[in-house]
Amino acid sequence: xxxxxxxxxxxxxxxxxxxxxxxxxxxxxxxxxxxxxxxxxxxxxxxxxxxxxxxxxxxxxxxxxxxxxxxxxxxxxxxxxxxxxxxxxxxxxxxxxxxxxxxxxxxxxxxxxxxxxxxxxxxxxxxxxxxxxxxxxxxxxxxxxxxxxxxxxxxxxxxxxxxxxxxxxxxxxxxxxxxxxxxxxxxxxxxxxxxxxxxxxxxxxxxxxxxxxxxxxxxxxxxxxxxxxxxxxxxxxxxxxxxxxxxxxxxxxxxxxxxxxxxxxxxxxxxxxxxxxxxxxxxxxxxxxxxxxxxxxxxxxxxxx
Numbered sequence: 001x002x003x004x005x006x007x008x009x010x011x012x013x014x015x016x017x018x019x020x021x022x023x024x025x026x027x028x029x030x031x032x033x034x035x036x037x038x039x040x041x042x043x044x045x046x047x048x049x050x051x052x053x054x055x056x057x058x059x060x061x062x063x064x065x066x067x068x069x070x071x072x073x074x075x076x077x078x079x080x081x082x083x084x085x086x087x088x089x090x091x092x093x094x095x096x097x098x099x100x101x102x103x104x105x106x107x108x109x110x111x112x113x114x115x116x117x118x119x120x121x122x123x124x125x126x127x128x129x130x131x132x133x134x135x136x137x138x139x140x141x142x143x144x145x146x147x148x149x150x151x152x153x154x155x156x157x158x159x160x161x162x163x164x165x166x167x168x169x170x171x172x173x174x175x176x177x178x179x180x181x182x183x184x185x186x187x188x189x190x191x192x193x194x195x196x197x198x199x200x201x202x203x204x205x206x207x208x209x210x211x212x213x214x215x216x217x218x219x220x221x222x223x224x225x226x227x228x229x230x231x232x233x234x235x236x237x238x239x240x241x242x243x244x245x246x247x248x249x250x251x252x253x254x255x256x257x258x259x260x261x262x263x264x265x266x267x268x269x270x271x272x273x274x275x276x277x278x279x280x281x282x283x284x285x286x287x288x289x290x291x292x293x294x295x296x297x298x299x300x301x302x303x304x305x
Contacts, residue, residue: 032069035062036089036097036115038104040075040082040177045235053098068095077204077232079103079176086111099143101231102179105130109141119143122229122254123179124150148228148254148268149183153190155252155267159223160194162250162265168197170221172212172240174230176204183229204232209239213247228254228268237261 037053039046050072054064062068071092073085086107089097096116099108105119109130117140119125125145131137159169171187173180184200191198199221201212216224226233226240233240237255241263244251251258254268 032067033095034069034071034092036092036094037070037072037100038082038086038089038097038108039073039100039231040077040079040103041101041231041235042076043072043074075103077176079178082107083110090115101234102128102229103177103231105141105143106179113140115140117141117143121145122148123182146254146268149179149186151268152183152187152225152228153193155225155228155254156187156190156194156196158252158265158267159225160196162252163223166222167195168199168220168222170199170201170216170219170224171227172201172203172224172233173227174204174232175202177230177232180227180230183227187225187227206236206239209236209243213243213249216247216249222250224249224251226251226253226258237263 035057037050043050054070057064057068064070071089071094073089075081075085082103086097086099086104089108090112094115096118097108097112099105099117099119102121102123105117105121105125106128108117108119119130119141120143121130123145124147125131125137125141125143126133131139131141156169160166169191171184173184175181188198197220199219201216203209203212224244228234234255237253237258238261240251240253241258241261243249244264245262250264252265252267253263254266256266259266
């Protein structure tokens with residue numbers, strides 16, 4: 001139910017952005033509007049999420065290839081390519097940019113102040129300066145946040161409860177993501193308060209996984225927490241779950257899909273595309289002249305599986 005709500009939020013925000021797109025800019029478009037889809041990861045692991053994204057569009061009357069076109073930009077884990085791809089979408093004069101993930105959100109925000117941007121992120125967009133406030137984001141940006149960076153300390157608490165007496169927790173991150181350092185700082189502060197030491201593991205490609213898990217038992221850590229805000233790690237949640245089972249590593253991640261694939265515990269939202277919102281929000285968007293007054297959305301509750 002939570003995953004379904006998130007998909008509704010994102011799609012309603014997206015359709016609202018298209019409705020708020022300036023008439024003059026629409027006139028420059030070809031026969032059908034174009035949605036620019038921007039993500040820093042690879043398309044294959046996101047196939048089901050993209051399918052949910054397209055389904056959500058269909059439910060709102062936007063059928064790909066009939067009433068709307070979608071141009072995808074995937075950075076394949078190369079975060080340095082994301083700003084260039086955002087620039088491509090701006091030059092393409094797309095109707096709206098769907099920026100999925102924090103790197104895509106920041107790149108789109110830097111690339112344009114005119115084209116509407118609808119984001120999904122695991123961080124707090126107010127703290128990042130992307131929006132002004134929850135109720136009035138300001139400018140051309142709105143979206144959905146799962147606040148998974150902010151709940152990272154809770155995952156450390158769960159790790160301590162899971163393995164009583166543990167003093168060291170392994171944390172899997174991707175340092176190539178510029179936003180990872182923010183999440184790591186939050187976790188280090190929380191770890192100090194909990195009397196824990198963090199053993200940081202870095203993975204930016206699938207090839208890193210086998211080496212890390214094979215060596216994990218040689219470290220003092222007895223439990224693993226996987227960083228929740230990185231698109232690459234998010235896209236490999238099922239693979240990571242399988243590795244934790246194979247190597248008998250108790251682990252905690254953000255997503256329920258992680259548990260469904262065999263992982264031990266999840267705490268947070270869902271990795272499925274956040275693409276919907278109740279009908280009342282859609283009605284509000286139909287009256288909006290710009291995204292400046294369209295509130296971005298935070299989770300009402302988190303789930304532990």
